[in-house]
Amino acid sequence: MKKTAFALMFLLTALTAFSQRLSIVAVFPFEFTGTGLTAGDAASLTDQLITELNSWGTLNLLIGDNPENAKNAEYLVRGQLARQSNQVVLTATTYDAKTNKALNTAKAQADTPAALSSQMFVFAAQVTENVPFPNYLLGKWRAVINMDDGPLTCILEFRSNRTIIVERYDTWEHRGDNALRYQGFGTGAYSYWGHARRTVRGVPVDGFVTINLKLEDALPKYTALSQSRLNLNFDEEKNNFELVSAGFSCGDNFSGPSVYPSSAVAYTQFTKIQ
Known part of the structure; x- marks a missing residue:
């Protein structure tokens, strides 16, 4: 360790x-x-x-x-x-x-x-402590989760000064027959380590990302969102990345698998849009 x-x-x-x-x-x-x-x-x-x-x-x-x-x-x-x-x-x-x-x-x-x-x-x-490396997270990325009551969308812009512009961050909650949905936005910061592919617990990983977001118009639970060292993988063209083992949390399902397969909802699949 x-x-x-x-x-x-x-x-x-x-x-x-x-x-x-x-x-x-x-x-x-x-x-x-x-x-x-x-x-x-x-x-x-x-x-x-x-x-x-x-x-x-x-x-x-x-x-x-x-x-x-x-x-x-x-x-x-x-x-x-x-x-x-x-x-x-x-x-x-x-x-x-x-x-x-x-x-x-x-x-x-x-x-x-x-x-x-x-x-x-x-x-x-x-x-390589003082050798600059490419940051493949730079740019604007979108993730979409298709739900029965409509898609949840996340659009994040990762900037070179390690800040994040949150153009959109939908949060969602389903309890009983009621669903709550908020279309949030905000700002944030991130740390990114991603220039050496390693195998972590048997899973190939291209890098790790830590995010800290401050969201407005989001469910109260998600107005301050911090997640550390999430594993990610890029495709060969670096136009898509997947968060493996965990994702950017955005919702809770209290109504069972008939509504959504898991109790927690998170953005995991991102496509570069700019």
């Missing part, structure tokens, strides 16, 4: 600047120094970092000890494998390619080079 929280902290920090273009990162072969360490150890860990970063699909990587890579990249990653006392320590510094200024340094340590493999996701998150 500590490792996961640590990784997410770095990944969220990495999103200080939003961009839809992929950052160009050159990863150079790691050097090595110290008793019992080999060029093969350093090469293996370099390859593992590259494999991890490539799996995210949101970086343009330049690989190998080619001087042209330094000229064409925006960020440079140079690392070293070393022995300190009875520990093996892997460090990597990320540089701004234009200024050659060191932006941050990642560090991992273990008893053996092979044991560093289990830390590679966290290590990669540290390496």
Whole structure:
């Protein structure tokens, strides 16, 4: 749990600047120094970092000890494998390619080079702490839930400053023979981590989103809505996303499955409309 929280902290920090273009990162072969360490150890860990970063699909990587890579990249990653006392320590510094200024340094340590493999996701998150990643949530999205008494609609605009414009947020309640429906609107804020596909409890996940909404003309229960770390998946074109395991809550069904399959109603399927 500590490792996961640590990784997410770095990944969220990495999103200080939003961009839809992929950052160009050159990863150079790691050097090595110290008793019992080999060029093969350093090469293996370099390859593992590259494999991890490539799996995210949101970086343009330049690989190998080619001087042209330094000229064409925006960020440079140079690392070293070393022995300190009875520990093996892997460090990597990320540089701004234009200024050659060191932006941050990642560090991992273990008893053996092979044991560093289990830390590679966290290590990669540290390496990219100051590298901008694309925010695929940017834009206006719509979700619709078809109910017997008419559709519920949600329209949210996610902005680059991490605010949300809530153009529409229908809330709904069914109790006995009575249904209440409000067409709300408002504002909000969000945090988004979404540049590394992971498997969470056996489910592939493209990222996580946390939202805080302040709604007007909504059912009282939903005037202040906060939901944390909802898992989401995008389609290949990034024109649709699905919230998996949970959604943006919008209604309650107290009348049983004859009215709606579940007691809670939530927006889960979103399509980009702008």
